[in-house]
Amino acid sequence: MIVEHLNLVDFRNYTVADVSLGPGPNVFVGRNGQGKTNLAEAIAYLATLGSHRVSTDAPMVRDGADAAVIRARLAHGDRRVLLEAQLNRQGANKARVNGAPVKSTDLPRYAQVVLFAPEDLQVVRGDPSSRRRFMDQLLVQRSPRFAGVIGDYERVVKQRSALLKSARARGLRGESLSTLDVWDEKLVALGSELIRARLALAAALQGPLTAAYTAIAGADHRPELEWLLSIRGGDPEEDSDITSASAHAPEVDDLFRQALAARRSAELDRGLTLVGPHRDDLLLRVRGLPVKGYASHGESWSVALGLRLASAELLRADSQLGDPVLILDDVFAELDTDRRARLAELTAGYEQVIVTAAVEDDVPVGLRARVVRVEAGRILEATDA
Numbered sequence: 210m211i212v213e214h215l216n217l218v219d220f221r222n223y224t225v226a227d228v229s230l231g232p233g234p235n236v237f238v239g240r241n242g243q244g245k246t247n248l249a250e251a252i253a254y255l256a257t258l259g260s261h262r263v264s265t266d267a268p269m270v271r272d273g274a275d276a277a278v279i280r281a282r283l284a285h286g287d288r289r290v291l292l293e294a295q296l297n298r299q300g301a302n303k304a305r306v307n308g309a310p311v312k313s314t315d316l317p318r319y320a321q322v323v324l325f326a327p328e329d330l331q332v333v334r335g336d337p338s339s340r341r342r343f344m345d346q347l348l349v350q351r352s353p354r355f356a357g358v359i360g361d362y363e364r365v366v367k368q369r370s371a372l373l374k375s376a377r378a379r380g381l382r383g384e385s386l387s388t389l390d391v392w393d394e395k396l397v398a399l400g401s402e403l404i405r406a407r408l409a410l411a412a413a414l415q416g417p418l419t420a421a422y423t424a425i426a427g428a429d430h431r432p433e434l435e436w437l438l439s440i441r442g443g444d445p446e447e448d449s450d451i452t453s454a455s456a457h458a459p460e461v462d463d464l465f466r467q468a469l470a471a472r473r474s475a476e477l478d479r480g481l482t483l484v485g486p487h488r489d490d491l492l493l494r495v496r497g498l499p500v501k502g503y504a505s506h507g508e509s510w511s512v513a514l515g516l517r518l519a520s521a522e523l524l525r526a527d528s529q530l531g532d533p534v535l536i537l538d539d540v541f542a543e544l545d546t547d548r549r550a551r552l553a554e555l556t557a558g559y560e561q562v563i564v565t566a567a568v569e570d571d572v573p574v575g576l577r578a579r580v581v582r583v584e585a586g587r588i589l590e591a592t593d594a
Contacts, residue, residue: 210321210531211561212252213289214282219274220296221247222586230563231593234576237565239583245565248583249324249538251279252563255292256322257346258313258356261329261538266296275299283320285530290319314356317349321524325517326538333500333512337446337490344491347520348406351527355406362399366482369396374480393469400485401461404438407486411436417519422495425518425551426511430495437490440464442471444483445490510543518555525559532560540564541571549573 217226222244237245250260250269260269270277277296282289293305294316304313331339349356369392376386411434422432437445441464468484469476476483493500493512500512524533535556541549541564553573556562566572569580582589 210534211284212281212534212563213284215248215252216278216280217248217251218278218280219271220251220277220279221269221271223247224271224586226586226588228581228588230561230581231579232561234557234562234564234578236569236572236577236580237563237583238569238580239567241567243583244586245567245583246326246538247586249326249536249563249565252281252534253322253324253536254279255281255294255316255320256350256533257324258317258349259342259346261324261326266302267298269296270298281320285319292316292319314353314360317353317356319530321350321528321530321533322536323517323521323524323533324536324538325514325540327540327543329513329517330509332516333493333504333509337488340491340493341486341489343516344407344410345403347523348410350520350524350533351410352406355403358399358402358406362396362403362486365392365395365399366485366487368392370480370482373476373482377477377480393466396482396485397462397465397469401465403486404436404440404461404465404489407489408436411491413523414516414519417522418515421518421522421555422511422515424555425514425548426508427547427551430508430511431497432512432515433492433494435492435494437492438464439484439486439488440468442468444488446488507545507548510548514540514548514552521559534561534563535559536563536565538565539567541566541573542568 211232212230215228217223228248237248239245250262254260275298279294281292283292291307294313295303302313304311304316306315306319332343345359372389372392414434418432418434423429439445472483495504495508495512500509504512521533521535544552550573553575557575562576564572564576580592
């Protein structure tokens with residue numbers, strides 16, 4: 210897949226922006242705060258329906274505007290597709306494909322993007338929500354229908370937690386909570402589907418992660434990933450001492466029900482849903498030790514990069530859209546010379562690579578085929594090597 214043209218209206222610091230891109234490497238160059246990352250963020254939004262920098266859409270709408278528009282013309286071989294996303298401050302977002310209205314959740318069917326940015330260090334070093342978001346976005350890219358599953362699950366959690374809070378306030382227990390049983394079954398059905406998909410995704414990522422990490426770090430530190438599941442007892446969201454809590458896919462539904470029953474009193478006391486994939490964590494290890502708290506800075510960077518490159522390899526292997534667009538947002542300034550060279554070599558074979566950099570010389574020469582200069586929300590010029 211190749212992004213041939215990007216048009217933005219009232220997106221971040223752009224009133225209007227038009228930029229043409231080519232196959233192979235493309236570099237956005239400009240000082241910090243000029244809008245380079247905004248271009249990368251817009252492209253990635255079409256594939257993930259989210260930002261790698263903020264958790265809601267509102268910050269992406271230019272100050273003073275009611276909505277932002279992202280339009281991109283994509284090339285899938287000889288086929289051209291025009292995608293449009295309208296991000297509204299009020300009301301639901303809108304989307305179009307070739308001018309025809311569609312659900313926003315349909316956009317990832319046409320766009321596949323893998324973006325790596327300094328914020329990805331939070332995936333390996335931050336709280337569990339960062340790792341859940343990373344895995345769920347990849348899950349949606351591989352199987353867009355999971356956008357609906359995740360959305361439905363989050364609504365059930367919200368409704369069930371509201372019921373728990375109400376029950377706590379009214380002092381309800383036992384048979385008075387028959388409505389909660391109905392929400393339990395909805396939680397188990399949607400949550401179990403999400404857990405099974407996450408387990409399968411982690412298994413699929415293991416091989417590509419090992420290969421990518423070794424290629425980047427120049428050493429085999431045995432990177433591993435494993436889900437810590439709240440349905441196995443404990444709370445990965447709050448208990449950092451949990452060391453192993455995996456489950457086999459066929460067991461998930463029964464384990465889920467058992468865990469809900471076991472934690473019913475605690476949930477009523479706290480007015481909070483404490484069991485389910487919204488409480489799970491992805492444990493990352495190198496050299497047999499958790500990355501969070503034990504890995505060096507270089508190892509952490511290598512794991513974060515490895516996860517993104519492994520994601521790209523999975524999408525590349527099972528996609529009919531061609532290669533995903535690979536975006537490296539302000540990454541090279543953070544890497545040493547050896548890792549820069551290895552990363553450039555690993556990404557050179559993708560159909561399209563988009564790089565952002567404050568200093569052009571930070572980017573290896575092989576990735577500077579096309580340079581686009583950005584200043585204060587304006588596209589100044591594009592030059593081809």
